[in-house]
Amino acid sequence: xxxxxxxxxxxxxxxxxxxxxxxxxxxxxxxxxxxxxxxxxxxxxxxxxxxxxxxxxxxxxxxxxxxxxxxxxxxxxxxxxxxxxxxxxxxxxxxxxxxxxxxxxxxxxxxxxxxxxxxxxxxxxxxxxxxxxxxxxxxxxxxxxxxxxxxxxxxxxxxxxxxxxxxxxxxxxxxxxxxxxxxxxxxxxxxxxxxxxxxxxxxxxxxxxxxxxxxxxxxxxxxxxxxxxxxxxxxxxxxxxxxxxxxxxxxxxxxxxxxxxxxxxxxxxxxxxxxxxxxxxxxxxxxxxxxxxxxxxxxxxxxxxxxxxxxxxxxxxxxxxxxxxxxx
Ligand code: PMV
Numbered sequence: 001x002x003x004x005x006x007x008x009x010x011x012x013x014x015x016x017x018x019x020x021x022x023x024x025x026x027x028x029x030x031x032x033x034x035x036x037x038x039x040x041x042x043x044x045x046x047x048x049x050x051x052x053x054x055x056x057x058x059x060x061x062x063x064x065x066x067x068x069x070x071x072x073x074x075x076x077x078x079x080x081x082x083x084x085x086x087x088x089x090x091x092x093x094x095x096x097x098x099x100x101x102x103x104x105x106x107x108x109x110x111x112x113x114x115x116x117x118x119x120x121x122x123x124x125x126x127x128x129x130x131x132x133x134x135x136x137x138x139x140x141x142x143x144x145x146x147x148x149x150x151x152x153x154x155x156x157x158x159x160x161x162x163x164x165x166x167x168x169x170x171x172x173x174x175x176x177x178x179x180x181x182x183x184x185x186x187x188x189x190x191x192x193x194x195x196x197x198x199x200x201x202x203x204x205x206x207x208x209x210x211x212x213x214x215x216x217x218x219x220x221x222x223x224x225x226x227x228x229x230x231x232x233x234x235x236x237x238x239x240x241x242x243x244x245x246x247x248x249x250x251x252x253x254x255x256x257x258x259x260x261x262x263x264x265x266x267x268x269x270x271x272x273x274x275x276x277x278x279x280x281x282x283x284x285x286x287x288x289x290x291x292x293x294x295x296x297x298x299x300x301x302x303x304x305x306x307x308x309x310x311x312x313x314x315x316x317x318x319x320x321x322x323x324x325x326x327x328x
Pocket of ligand 1: 012013015016017018032106107138139140141192193283284
């Protein structure tokens, strides 16, 4: 049996991907930049030559059916096509953090699946090609192939061959603290795929999002390379609020926040007024991720735990790339 196991970390976007120019290939209109998160990890075991007529997918011990199973099968079809293979696979995915609640479990899942399935089928692809493959599962997964600070280049080709992630700076080049406030543990209602498609079609602000994104990318990139947290944090917050404003202004409205999301945002602003270097960002869900200097993370986490409605606080930092592992 040809099998491989890989692990990949989730990531948070500081300049976000929101809008596809190609829905099948997951090609974005814009570039995006993220931090790969240590300790928020998905491990995927993929074994080909299964006895079953179709792929079998289990997540955290439960057989997956419906849209999620279809997404994994379609992804495996891409890998099979590359390797000129026809056999079905057994897939086992384990995630150590709340899935589908805006913590980018699809990013770590498809990054781990890309590395495991390509390896199992004997495709020895450079990391850039694994990133292209991961992108087919979920756009943000292209970034989770690399560790530290990562940029996904939008690319221009219609086949997506130049749309992959590249490392910007290694994880240990700048040890930021990352505090994650979980305000709702339930599965989110509108996934990022539907959310961005809706905003693209139904928000009058979408053109403004595209027009102003490059400046945010530039500021975020420079903030990372110059290790300037004020520059990085202000640009990331601005870009996050714009993404959510674009979505809220869709018709019908798309609102990812709950009262605790807003309370955490307010607390971060207050902490900043009190001298902390904390900045928030929010992806397609109600959780708030806060970046700050490593030395401030415990104090900030303690303050955030006190905010009414916060269910759980996780601590992270820039983490490593997707890797092959020995066992689940
Ligand atoms: O990769 P997807 O399809 O789950 O989309 C991710 C969208 C955001 O998380 C909101 C932004 C991003 O760049 O990760």
